[in-house]
Amino acid sequence: MEELRSIIRDIPDFPKKGIVFKDITTLLADGKSFHRMIDLIAHRYIGQKIDKIVGVEARGFLLGSALAYKLGVGIVLVRKPGKLPYKTLKKTYDLEYGTDTLEIHEDAFQPGERVLIADDLLATGGTVTAVVELVEELGADLVECAFLAELDFLKGRDRLPENKVFSLLHF
Ligand code: PRP
Ligand code: ADE
Helix, strand or coil: CHHHHHHHHECCCCCCCEEEEEEEEHHHHHHHHHHHHHHHHHHHHCCCCCCCEEEECCHHHHHHHHHHHHHCCCCEEEECCCCCCEEEEEEEECCCCCCEEEEEEECCCCCEEEEEEEEEEEECCCCHHHHHHHHHHHHCCEEEEEEEEHHHHCCEEEECCCCEEEEEEEE
C-alpha cells in the first residue's frame, strides 16, 4: 500500500495558489500499480450485490470503468455540463478550488438499483455529495462511495452518510 501511496506525486499551487494537487497520473501510467489499485478496491465489493458503478468525470471514469469491468456490471457516467446527449438531472456544487456542475441521464437507473460511486479522490466532499444527491433523486440505492485516495484533513467524509465511504489510501 505504501508503494501506491508514494507513487502519487504532490504538485504545489495547482490549479490555484495554496492547493497541493495530488497527481495520480504517475500511478495510472504504471501498469502494476494501476492493476493493484483496481484489484484492491474491487476485492471489497466482490460478492456484494451491486447493479451499477457511477463514474465521475474525468478521473473517476478511469477508476469506475476498470471497477465495472472487474465486477461485471455496467457504468453510468456523471459528466460536466453539456456533455450528455439525453435529458439530464443537474447539481451545482463547491469543490476545493471552485464551483462546478454535474449532470446524469435521468433514466440512468431502475428503481432500487444498488449503486457504487467511484472517484479518484475525496477532498472537501462537494463533488461526491452532489453525485449522491443525483443518484438518490433518481431512485437508486447507494451502496458506498469508493475512492483511490482521501485528503483526511478536509473532512469530506463528514458530509456523507455514515459507513458509506471507502478510501484505499489516506493523506
Ligand atoms: C477532482 C476529483 C474529485 C473532486 C474532489 O475532480 O477527481 O472528483 O475533485 O474534490 P471535492 O471532494 O473537494 O469535491 P475535478 O473536479 O478536479 O475534475 P477532473 O476529474 O475532471 O480533473
Ligand atoms: N480535487 C480536489 N482537491 C484535489 C487535490 N488537492 N488534488 C487532486 N484532486 C483534487
